[in-house]
Amino acid sequence: MPKLLSKLDPGVAIALAIGLLAIWPLFAYPSLPLNTDAEIHILRAAEVKESILSGVLYPRWANDFYYGNGYPIFSFYAPLTYHLAAYWSIITGTDVVAGSKAVLVASGLLGALGMYLFVRNRWWRLAGIVAAAAWSFSPYLLFLEPHARGEIAETLSLGFAPFVLLWFDHVLRKGGWRPAVMAAISLAAVILAHPLTALPVYGVVLVLIAWEVTLASVDAQRGRQPFPWQRMPHVAVAIVLGLGLAAVYWLPAGLERSAVRLDFYGLGHYDFRRHFLPVNELAALPVWLDEGAASADFNFSLGPVQLLLAIAGMLTVFKPRLRRLDSMLMVFLSSLFLYLMTNASQGLWEVLPPMRFFQFPMRFMGPTALVLSPLAGTALAWVGNGNGNPRAPRAAALMVAALFLSALPLTYPLPWSDFGAVDRGRVVQAEVSGKWLGTTCCNDFLPRGVESIPVPSAEIVAAYTAGERIIPRAEKELLPTGASAIMLHSTSQSDTLGITTPSAFKLKLHRFYFPGWTVKLDGKPVEITVTEPDGRIGVDIPAGKHRVDVELQATPVRSAAAWISITCALAALGLLLLPHGRPQAQSGGHGPRIELAQVAIALVAVVCIKLLSDQLGWFRHHSSGRTVATAQHSLLGSIEKEIEFLGYDIDKLTLRKSTDFPVTLYWRALRPPAINYQVYVHLRDKDGKVWAQSDKANPADTPTMRWELDRYIRDVHTLVLPAVLPAGEYRVYVGLWNDATSERFLAYDEDGVLLGENIALPDVVTVR
Numbered sequence: 001m002p003k004l005l006s007k008l009d010p011g012v013a014i015a016l017a018i019g020l021l022a023i024w025p026l027f028a029y030p031s032l033p034l035n036t037d038a039e040i041h042i043l044r045a046a047e048v049k050e051s052i053l054s055g056v057l058y059p060r061w062a063n064d065f066y067y068g069n070g071y072p073i074f075s076f077y078a079p080l081t082y083h084l085a086a087y088w089s090i091i092t093g094t095d096v097v098a099g100s101k102a103v104l105v106a107s108g109l110l111g112a113l114g115m116y117l118f119v120r121n122r123w124w125r126l127a128g129i130v131a132a133a134a135w136s137f138s139p140y141l142l143f144l145e146p147h148a149r150g151e152i153a154e155t156l157s158l159g160f161a162p163f164v165l166l167w168f169d170h171v172l173r174k175g176g177w178r179p180a181v182m183a184a185i186s187l188a189a190v191i192l193a194h195p196l197t198a199l200p201v202y203g204v205v206l207v208l209i210a211w212e213v214t215l216a217s218v219d220a221q222r223g224r225q226p227f228p229w230q231r232m233p234h235v236a237v238a239i240v241l242g243l244g245l246a247a248v249y250w251l252p253a254g255l256e257r258s259a260v261r262l263d264f265y266g267l268g269h270y271d272f273r274r275h276f277l278p279v280n281e282l283a284a285l286p287v288w289l290d291e292g293a294a295s296a297d298f299n300f301s302l303g304p305v306q307l308l309l310a311i312a313g314m315l316t317v318f319k320p321r322l323r324r325l326d327s328m329l330m331v332f333l334s335s336l337f338l339y340l341m342t343n344a345s346q347g348l349w350e351v352l353p354p355m356r357f358f359q360f361p362m363r364f365m366g367p368t369a370l371v372l373s374p375l376a377g378t379a380l381a382w383v384g385n386g387n388g389n390p391r392a393p394r395a396a397a398l399m400v401a402a403l404f405l406s407a408l409p410l411t412y413p414l415p416w417s418d419f420g421a422v423d424r425g426r427v428v429q430a431e432v433s434g435k436w437l438g439t440t441c442c443n444d445f446l447p448r449g450v451e452s453i454p455v456p457s458a459e460i461v462a463a464y465t466a467g468e469r470i471i472p473r474a475e476k477e478l479l480p481t482g483a484s485a486i487m488l489h490s491t492s493q494s495d496t497l498g499i500t501t502p503s504a505f506k507l508k509l510h511r512f513y514f515p516g517w518t519v520k521l522d523g524k525p526v527e528i529t530v531t532e533p534d535g536r537i538g539v540d541i542p543a544g545k546h547r548v549d550v551e552l553q554a555t556p557v558r559s560a561a562a563w564i565s566i567t568c569a570l571a572a573l574g575l576l577l578l579p580h581g582r583p584q585a586q587s588g589g590h591g592p593r594i595e596l597a598q599v600a601i602a603l604v605a606v607v608c609i610k611l612l613s614d615q616l617g618w619f620r621h622h623s624s625g626r627t628v629a630t631a632q633h634s635l636l637g638s639i640e641k642e643i644e645f646l647g648y649d650i651d652k653l654t655l656r657k658s659t660d661f662p663v664t665l666y667w668r669a670l671r672p673p674a675i676n677y678q679v680y681v682h683l684r685d686k687d688g689k690v691w692a693q694s695d696k697a698n699p700a701d702t703p704t705m706r707w708e709l710d711r712y713i714r715d716v717h718t719l720v721l722p723a724v725l726p727a728g729e730y731r732v733y734v735g736l737w738n739d740a741t742s743e744r745f746l747a748y749d750e751d752g753v754l755l756g757e758n759i760a761l762p763d764v765v766t767v768r
Helices: 002-007 010-025 037-053 080-093 097-122 125-136 139-149 152-172 179-194 197-223 227-243 245-256 302-319 327-340 343-351 355-357 361-382 391-411 422-432 457-464 556-577 592-618
Strands: 483-492 494-501 507-510 519-520 524-526 535-541 544-552 633-639 643-649 661-670 678-684 692-698 713-720 726-736 748-750 754-756 765-767
Touching: 010 097, 010 125, 010 139, 010 343, 010 391, 010 592, 037 080, 037 152, 037 422, 080 097, 080 152, 080 179, 097 125, 097 139, 097 152, 125 139, 125 361, 125 391, 125 592, 139 152, 139 391, 152 179, 152 197, 179 227, 179 245, 179 457, 179 556, 197 327, 197 361, 227 245, 227 556, 227 692, 245 556, 302 327, 302 361, 302 391, 327 343, 327 661, 343 355, 355 361, 361 391, 391 592, 422 457, 494 507, 507 544, 507 754, 507 765, 519 535, 524 661, 535 544, 633 726, 643 726, 661 678, 678 713, 692 713
Parallel strands: none
Antiparallel strands: 483 494, 494 544, 507 535, 519 524, 519 544, 633 643, 633 748, 643 661, 661 713, 678 692, 678 726, 726 765, 748 754
């Protein structure tokens, strides 16, 4: 036992402790929040769980979405997150909300551990500790992804990303079939979790391989050491196996994409041109969150301390004594990703059409953190690598503490209530209420034949609401007089109906058609007719008594993809079982154990600060009622005595023409709104003429009927001042209206006195 303990790396425990600090906010409240993307990920996980329990272990069809017509989202959206959440739920007996939270927790711990091991092996241990802290406390990974956006799938993919670097780096420098298999599994996991994250991560791997091969070639030419040809097969196998293991997903998703709709990708709100990040925001301090707000106000920041440490790491390339070529690689990659997030890269985005599928340039914040974090670790080189150098442990402890304390405001996500029960009826009720359709934004992945989405069937909605296991799939309105259609059996990807009819007719099912759906009439295959314009499955039924079997079967592409993944899995298993030599000792000098004591003390200190802050309410705002702590100006009023106006922000009152004029409004619901209101902001002169305006279908992009009564809404507007705007004085007017009737609703002051159709802000805006 003492010998075993002597081989254990205490840095692993430190890295996991850092990961625990990062996931601490997930345990602040039970369950997970509504009204973020976490909600749709949870509902998808519930669909996968239903399919698994019905015997379909790898579903490609979401059975209950689109009012029960279903659609093939799991054939195009990476499925690993939902399978992990579903199996956690099944094994532990909990719900998929707990399973989804378990995925987030695992992602945080995996990311911290993987980053530590990668930097430890490539550089040294203390650098690995700092890199793990820079990674885990990065605002994007700590808060934006798991809390503000609720992007469970992307968070999982980023959790695996450091392991991709760890194992490919190991294969490149030392070879080995087992490390090659681990590299392949890590690469497949990133792809199966979130392909848009996998693409830049895979790009980093390819650049790393090219970099190492180039350096090895240069060394071989100069006679320093022979080229490591024996490792190249290991690298190639790692790439091929990784892609092959994930082929069950990406191959059909790529080859069958013409069967679904992607025509709205990159349009409107999802146009990348609208989402480039200002350079100053990338280095901004975190915004203190407000517990009284309905949604978080935040910066898309890489973390100011992370950037300072990364810059210090970058500067080591100019010091011959400290220079490392692998640091130069990280400098190049981080510069590339930073470029892709700013509007300087717009031309590149437009030249490369596939870039539109990223939708938001901020998606590159995760890959940027992946290459910035090692640079942050290498900043320790300025004080030594820690092997007996007393300054390095102190510096590492200070860096870890600074990284956490700078991110401390982000460890207080907005409070959330219980997610509630997750069942099939909830999915359909959310769609009927207009919250979404199919858990996607733009009807993406809807079968191509669906030109018009049918209205929900009252019978199907009632069946879902009642919790029935077998949903009636036949459209009863088209049955001939005296005919009947009885559901005999149903799973997520199959139905069996008993049909009795006195005359021939066309059976229409409440299922969208997608390649792979087949129909058998009395055991014999029959042709499917795709109905127009709703794209559902239609079948000609002759008079008599019949059995109709409907099933989604594998197409040749899906079968080939499945066999490729199975073959690669068997090959990976075989390589793992191969006899292998004694593992080589790790290089890079991990240093004595005592060097981590100061880092551990720093972690204990920041935990104490965190606990004290929890009790005293530090690092966050506490708005309640009519008081908005973050509003610059308080101004009370109401619209229709249903929506209350609380205040506003105006940064500048003296403006120039042809400039943007930002105005932020604060609202809350006094009682559940009867309708979804639209909002307008006008800039008017003294005669009432409107010179600039901002209109939104929903204040703060949230339908008013979904507003919580105990939270305020922060509604940001930007008015563009025209070039022809005369110099003079203007006022800002705000109000709510109904776009269906063009009615403007009456406004009242805080005493209930009628103001008219809008609320006038008291400030005078001067244009020069």
